[in-house]
Amino acid sequence: MVVTGSTSTGDRRAGGDGKAGDSDGCAATLVSAPLSDADAVALARVLAALADPVRLRLISIVSSVGEVCSCDLEGPLARSQPTVSHHTKVLVEAGILVGEKRGRWTWWRLAPGCLAEVRRALGG
């Protein structure tokens, strides 16, 4: 079962399959446009999920290895198991991370296209 970040907004999907990439997208590029209130809130939500040293290192670990299970994160992150679980949950709800349960382990991958979408929203 693939764990998607089904937040209340329902349609986060910033990089759901990695194929479409930036179809309609959110957050109209920040620069060169006064940026609506809703877009600002949506972009701020993703940026807030990224704005933590532990989560940034978590992302970099997942990104470099490709796929990681939670038990392999406690050591490198130097955080307790509940804290690691908390951070993965935050990243999933922001649409940045995707978790897949296999047996007793949960394997984490980066949601494809999500970081590219953030870069685009930042004026790329």
Added chain:
Amino acid sequence: MVVTGSTSTGDRRAGGDGKAGDSDGCAATLVSAPLSDADAVALARVLAALADPVRLRLISIVSSVGEVCSCDLEGPLARSQPTVSHHTKVLVEAGILVGEKRGRWTWWRLAPGCLAEVRRALGG
């Protein structure tokens, strides 16, 4: 006098002149590298400054107009004068905004190259 965000670290300069760009730089691209603790903290600091709807809209306003004084921000942002001042301070300390006092007004510009540096750190 140009107001630069002289934080305690002293060497933030994420886009100080916009010329050198990514010489030695900070934050080694997040993806494809386990990302050191110091780099994670530095990148998280900038992202935290960006992770606020009011500040995102402030940046988009400054970016679209090019140069704005504080009194022209209270209205569009729908925030009190101390709150606007607080947000500009946060952005300056993060190296995202640059303020220049001319007469009684303070004019705000985007620090050139800073957002590009953030995009690069995010894996661009």
Added chain:
DNA sequence: CTCTCCTATTGACAACTGTCGATGTCAGCC
């Protein structure tokens, strides 16, 4: 079924953050 292991959730706590009213500071104008 029971036991073990991996992960998620809960509850609590300290630290941080966004906001505003009140006040301070400084430059220009009379």
Added chain:
DNA sequence: GGCTGACATCGACAGTTGTCAATAGGAGAG
């Protein structure tokens, strides 16, 4: 000098966040 306008700082308050110990949930091994 005194006054006005633009901005910064202070103090306070509610809301959020990162952290961990304790506990719960669930899948595989015996």
